[in-house]
Amino acid sequence: MISCTEFIPAYSELFKYLEKKGGKAAVAKYWDRISQEGLDNLHAEVSQNGLRGCWNYWSHALNEEAADFTQTLDEEKGEFAITMHHCPSKGRLLEETHLEPYEDYCLHCPALYKGLIESYGLKYEMDLSGTDKAACAVIISDPKIKG
DSSP: OOOGGGGHHHHHHHHHHHHHHHHHHHHHHHHHHHHHHSOHHHHHHHHHHHHHHHHHHHHHHHHHTTOEEEEEEETTTTEEEEEEEEOHHHHHHHHOSSSOOOTTGGGHHHHHHHHHHHTTTOEEEEEOTTGGGTOEEEEEEOTTOOO
8 A cells, every 4th residue: 555655746746737727726726625525534523522633633644644743732721732843745845856846835734724623713823934844833722712
C-alpha cells in the first residue's frame, strides 16, 4: 500500500495545474470542496467532542502521516494546540529536486480546516512563519471558555 506521503508531490502539482488553468480562485474552490465533502471524520469529532474532538482527529491523522509534532489540550483554558516540528508533506516537497513545490502549498491547511472549525463556534489560528523549514503551529480555542 502506498502511504499518504507518497501522494504529496502529486498534490503540489495538482495545485499548480489548477492555478494555471483557473487562477488562485480555482485552487481555493478545490480546497473548499475538500473541506465541505472530505472531512466527515473531523466534523463528527468536533460536533460530538469539541476541542477534545480536535485532539482525537489530529492525533490520529498526524500519527498516520508520521509527522513530528506536539499537541496539547487544555480543556480548562479552552485551548487545543499543534506545534508541527516537521511536516512530512512540506518536508518532502522541500527535499524534492525534480520539481518546484506549489508556492502556496501550506495554505491548504487553513483553507481546509478554519471554516469547518469555526462553524462549531471555535477559533482557528495558524502560524505559517516556519513553513520554509516544514514547521507551523495551530491554536484552536473555545471563546466561551475563559481559562
